[in-house]
Amino acid sequence: MNVPGTFTLGPGDGNARTGCLTTAHGDVETPIFMPVGTQGTVKSLCPTDLHDLKAQIILGNTYHLYLRPGDELVAKLGGLHRFMGWDGPILTDSGGFQVFSLSGLRQIAEEGVTFSSHIDGSRHLFSPEKVIAIQQNLGSDIMMVLDECVPYGADRAYTEKSLALTTRWARRCRQAHPGGHRGQLLFGIVQGGFFKDLRAESAAQLLEIGFDGYALGGLSVGESREEMYDILGDATPLLPADRPRYLMGVGAPRDLLAGMAAGIDMFDCVLPTRNARNGTLFTFQGKVNIKRAEYREDDTPLDPTCPCYACQTFSKAYLRHLYVARELLSYRLNTLHNLTFFSIMMERARQAIRDGRFAAFRAEMEAVYPTDEE
Numbered sequence: 001m002n003v004p005g006t007f008t009l010g011p012g013d014g015n016a017r018t019g020c021l022t023t024a025h026g027d028v029e030t031p032i033f034m035p036v037g038t039q040g041t042v043k044s045l046c047p048t049d050l051h052d053l054k055a056q057i058i059l060g061n062t063y064h065l066y067l068r069p070g071d072e073l074v075a076k077l078g079g080l081h082r083f084m085g086w087d088g089p090i091l092t093d094s095g096g097f098q099v100f101s102l103s104g105l106r107q108i109a110e111e112g113v114t115f116s117s118h119i120d121g122s123r124h125l126f127s128p129e130k131v132i133a134i135q136q137n138l139g140s141d142i143m144m145v146l147d148e149c150v151p152y153g154a155d156r157a158y159t160e161k162s163l164a165l166t167t168r169w170a171r172r173c174r175q176a177h178p179g180g181h182r183g184q185l186l187f188g189i190v191q192g193g194f195f196k197d198l199r200a201e202s203a204a205q206l207l208e209i210g211f212d213g214y215a216l217g218g219l220s221v222g223e224s225r226e227e228m229y230d231i232l233g234d235a236t237p238l239l240p241a242d243r244p245r246y247l248m249g250v251g252a253p254r255d256l257l258a259g260m261a262a263g264i265d266m267f268d269c270v271l272p273t274r275n276a277r278n279g280t281l282f283t284f285q286g287k288v289n290i291k292r293a294e295y296r297e298d299d300t301p302l303d304p305t306c307p308c309y310a311c312q313t314f315s316k317a318y319l320r321h322l323y324v325a326r327e328l329l330s331y332r333l334n335t336l337h338n339l340t341f342f343s344i345m346m347e348r349a350r351q352a353i354r355d356g357r358f359a360a361f362r363a364e365m366e367a368v369y370p371t372d373e374e
């Protein structure tokens with residue numbers, strides 16, 4: 001078995017590439033979509049379900065687990081893998097993004113970001129050293145640095161100032177986790193908003209510090225698709241080709257395709273799990289809104305080509321009934337299906353890259369996932 005952090009590139013097709021990342025809890029084939037677990041669980045699924053749908057790596061949530069049940073308790077109970085019964089790789093975000101999106105009353109200073117818990121209003125400080133300690137306690141295989149995800153529309157002056165602080169925080173994170181510590185990897189996060197020169201500066205600064213992988217942050221924050229793709233195309237080649245590249249918070253099928261075409265290796269998004277809860281299901285024939293009346297008497301499976309338990313066992317009429325009746329099983333079956341779809345789509349993408357036919361695969365998928373609708 002390779003040492004954690006080993007990243008071996010396989011066949012490529014244009015800027016799209018396949019690879020294999022070794023972590024302390026196993027290897028991850030790239031490009032990869034990572035299902036999001038929020039409070040130590042991928043909502044409504046058991047770890048066995050995740051293995052059944054061939055999930056290779058999942059996301060844990062530093063912010064939530066720190067607040068409840070507490071990272072120290074999780075450490076005392078053997079770490080997040082043992083706590084949640086998932087023996088595969090886990091990536092944890094630093095929590096910075098959640099602080100900005102979930103908690104009120106936050107202040108940014110040299111030391112770190114102070115915020116009020118969305119649970120009980122108590123005050124907390126996330127410093128670079130603190131978020132490293134939390135992720136070490138959780139035992140995640142891939143940790144992220146503390147960063148400020150600059151709000152969409154921030155002006156150049158604010159973005160420049162924020163970038164300088166974010167880089168100082170990244171350096172403190174690296175110092176707090178010099179590398180090789182129990183095989184836990186540390187990724188840097190490129191910021192710089194929508195200013196290409198600032199993005200280049202950010203990438204160069206992070207490269208000089210040196211990380212096991214590099215993420216593009218500050219995207220999928222409300223910008224238009226073309227704005228995201230513009231930065232994506234310009235910034236991705238700045239990230240070292242021999243290290244994993246992670247596009248944070250992305251995304252819908254067409255955004256995964258655009259990211260892979262640009263040379264991105266790793267993705268995470270709440271879309272498949274969140275949409276499962278509101279009845280929006282992804283199939284290879286396009287999106288299905290299961291609550292629509294047209295499915296009331298539809299005795300056919302959601303996606304006859306899908307191997308998941310929901311598609312193999314139930315009709316659209318039944319899935320619609322469960323959703324309309326607000327039955328808990330609706331949540332579980334819809335999540336099983338959506339994550340199976342994302343898993344199969346990524347497997348087909350990896351094979352298309354290996355076969356040198358990624359452009360054709362992308363065109364085929366975009367025909368059912370047009371770029372105009374949300």
Ligand SMILES: CNc1nc2c(CCNCC3CCCCC3)c3nc(N)[nH]c(=O)c3cc2[nH]1
Binds near residue numbers: 094150250
């Ligand atoms: C949705 N768009 C988006 N997400 C971003 C995220 C979060 C990525 N997902 C993390 C999971 C969220 C659910 C719970 C578990 C962790 C970002 N994170 C960081 N640190 N920096 C970003 O610029 C950053 C930028 C992001 N943009």
Ligand SMILES: [Zn+2]
Binds near residue numbers: 302308340
């Ligand atoms: Zn299915």
